[in-house]
Amino acid sequence: MAKKKRTYNTRRIKRNLSYTVQEVAELYGLHKNVVLRWIKDGLPVIDGRKPYLIYGVDLADYLDGRQKRRKQKCAPDEFYCCKCRAPRKAWENQADIVIKNESKLSVSALCAVCDTVLHRMGAVKKLAEYQKIFSIQTIQGPHITDRASPSVMCDIRKENRT
Numbered sequence: 001m002a003k004k005k006r007t008y009n010t011r012r013i014k015r016n017l018s019y020t021v022q023e024v025a026e027l028y029g030l031h032k033n034v035v036l037r038w039i040k041d042g043l044p045v046i047d048g049r050k051p052y053l054i055y056g057v058d059l060a061d062y063l064d065g066r067q068k069r070r071k072q073k074c075a076p077d078e079f080y081c082c083k084c085r086a087p088r089k090a091w092e093n094q095a096d097i098v099i100k101n102e103s104k105l106s107v108s109a110l111c112a113v114c115d116t117v118l119h120r121m122g123a124v125k126k127l128a129e130y131q132k133i134f135s136i137q138t139i140q141g142p143h144i145t146d147r148a149s150p151s152v153m154c155d156i157r158k159e160n161r162t
């Protein structure tokens, strides 16, 4: 399981001030390295120069953006619905699985809210997990056709020889 990330109250940031890395760290009781990681991750610094200075408004935007992105992330039993523009659960928790290759599969379902077809990619090794989460209706895989074709080829070649 992923670590639960903390939420930063961006109302504590004075948007018209600039902050040093140390000040940002102190504002939230963080280690300086956390703030340096944010800078690496895209938090803008003034003039890109050291020692870093960060505009309060940039810091607030950065943290708000991060926290918004995180909220949009789907739970294991959710799909991102492009019509609802939000993570949604599958209708009746029913889903179909199509195995694409030995590592990837796709899970599809209907949006519980608007009936739009939803898809998400998943890992074949997590198949058992999906079967626990969803009521799986069908599982289709490429293995049937993949295995059939080489033997068909062999048969043709054999026939040509005789």
Ligand SMILES: [Zn+2]
Binding pocket: 081, 082, 083, 084, 085, 088, 111, 112, 113, 114, 115, 116
């Ligand atoms: Zn929807």
